[in-house]
Amino acid sequence: MIREVAKVVSNNECTSDVYELKLLVPGIAKDAKVGQFVNVYCKNQVNLLPRPISISEINGDELVLLCRAVGVGTNEFRDLKENDEIVIMGPVGHGFTICNEQRIALVGGGIGIAPLVELAKLLPKESTSVYLGIGKKEEVGFIKEELFRKECMGVKVATMDGTYGTKGTVMDILGDEIFDMIYACGPLPMLKALKKYVDKNNIKAEFSLEERMGCGGLGTCLSCVCKIKVGDSEKWEYKKVCSYGPVVDAKEVLFDE
Ligand SMILES: Cc1cc2nc3c(=O)[nH]c(=O)nc-3n(C[C@H](O)[C@H](O)[C@H](O)COP(=O)(O)OP(=O)(O)OC[C@H]3O[C@@H](n4cnc5c(N)ncnc54)[C@H](O)[C@@H]3O)c2cc1C
Ligand code: FES
Known part of the structure; x- marks a missing residue:
């Protein structure tokens, strides 16, 4: 997992609240695997925590992200223009x-x-x-x-x-x-x-579980935990979705009713 300055190749509106962000980010793209995600940092320093976004496509040196604008971070990314630069960290997790x-x-x-x-x-x-x-x-x-x-x-x-x-x-x-x-x-x-x-x-x-993540996969906040079965027993333990997932075996995962 590395931090890299990504260059915006394009940012196109798909619907009133979803946009497709294409980023030139060779270092991360080289190691990215299907189902992993990246952490996207806001320019506005008020929002220190990065936002986890799934890698939607890996095209050579470029990553494609599909983002829904729901709050401060994802609304900020919506305004990114061609050639803007943005810091991202990744690839994160198991795909x-x-x-x-x-x-x-x-x-x-x-x-x-x-x-x-x-x-x-x-x-x-x-x-x-x-x-x-x-x-x-x-x-x-x-x-x-x-x-x-x-x-x-x-x-x-x-x-x-x-x-x-x-x-x-x-x-x-x-x-x-x-x-x-x-x-x-x-x-x-x-x-x-x-x-x-x-x-x-x-x-x-x-x-692929898209739990809320506090620290964006640094493993320090535990806000992303989910219940995972231990072997074939009735027992379960908490695992961090940011490192154990985001993709998990459906047989292992337990959801609360
Ligand atoms: C592994 C992973 C992959 C993800 N992939 C994508 C993706 O490909 N495209 C995409 O648009 N979003 C994705 N998300 C969700 C995205 O991370 C959040 O929508 C984003 O962090 C919200 O940040 P914000 O600053 O815009 O919103 P905030 O201002 O922080 O919050 C706005 C609202 O969104 C809610 N929210 C925050 N995080 C989540 C979440 N994980 N799920 C549901 N609601 C949330 C908050 O509770 C609040 O109500 C993913 C999340 C995870 C954990
Ligand atoms: S997001 Fe903080 S430990 Fe997983």
């Missing part, structure tokens, strides 16, 4: 493992779709189906549907209000289909529902 299964699903909810984009490029096209859940049609602007269609076998989209694709959640479009492997990232209710589904059907799965 996805690439499998060779026959029936693979990528399941993304909201901005959790971001880390699945690079993953789609690395999995066997003929085995991989994509299931994306968003709130409304406007959000189609950031889900990279065309790229997923090019890289995978099929793409299904669900919107909560029914304005695009199927009305409902991503669980509704998964239906009763059975997979050998599921990769997922998205809001907690989605991951909880998916955890029940993979446990019930004994499906292998990896979840």
Whole structure:
């Protein structure tokens, strides 16, 4: 993990609150693996803590980040212009493992779709189906549907209000289909529902957890902990998502009801 000054290649609005930030950052890009994240530092020194953002794509010396503006940091990054410089640290954490299964699903909810984009490029096209859940049609602007269609076998989209694709959640479009492997990232209710589904059907799965992080992966604040099962026993222990994850084996992770 290194700190590096990244140069902004482009920063494009995808929807009213989501933008795609392309950064020239050769040192970090060289070591970046699918599913890892970077810590992005604010210029405004009032916000000392870096903001963790998933690596959405790794294109040579460039990293692509998909960011939703929700607060001070992510609103500051929205204003970055071409050739601006910004400090980032990374790559951080453990990413996805690439499998060779026959029936693979990528399941993304909201901005959790971001880390699945690079993953789609690395999995066997003929085995991989994509299931994306968003709130409304406007959000189609950031889900990279065309790229997923090019890289995978099929793409299904669900919107909560029914304005695009199927009305409902991503669980509704998964239906009763059975997979050998599921990769997922998205809001907690989605991951909880998916955890029940993979446990019930004994499906292998990896979840990328986007817990809140205080120290951005320095390992000092413990704000990011999640419950991880100890072996096959009933016991569990807290693990830091910033170092143990963000990608975890779905069988190991325990969510509170
Ligand atoms: C491993 C990881 C990967 C992430 N990847 C992405 C990504 O690819 N794209 C993206 O847009 N965001 C991603 N996030 C979430 C992102 O880090 C937060 O939205 C960001 O730190 C908020 O900073 P802020 O200064 O804009 O908001 P703040 O002003 O700090 O907070 C604004 C609001 O956002 C809430 N918030 C802060 N962190 C989170 C979080 N982790 N989850 C949900 N709500 C939060 C706060 O409670 C508050 O209500 C990721 C988080 C983690 C831990
Ligand atoms: S974010 Fe501080 S210990 Fe994980």
